[in-house]
Amino acid sequence: MKVGEMTLMNTKIEVSMPGFMKIDYLNQIRKEEKIGGGGCAAIYKGVILDHLLRQVSFSFLYFLFFISLFLSFFLFMIIKKLKK
Numbered sequence: 001m002k003v004g005e006m007t008l009m010n011t012k013i014e015v016s017m018p019g020f021m022k023i024d025y026l027n028q029i030r031k032e033e034k035i036g037g038g039g040c041a042a043i044y045k046g047v048i049l050d051h052l053l054r055q056v057s058f059s060f061l062y063f064l065f066f067i068s069l070f071l072s073f074f075l076f077m078i079i080k081k082l083k084k
Contacts, residue, residue: 028053 036043
């Protein structure tokens, strides 16, 4: 990247996950092909290389999935009672 192309958005981004203060993009994530973008952003497909980070991220995603199922069921029951 040329110095003139650097902006505040793409100089450094810090990501926080449960148990990890910062993700080291060079050593923990492998950037693959570009899958989208626009404006001042680009979206790349990536692979998590760090085994522990992979476990934490998938556990977090499973947690979010089951919370969303629970909330969907809860909202369904509320709507069902309101229709009666």
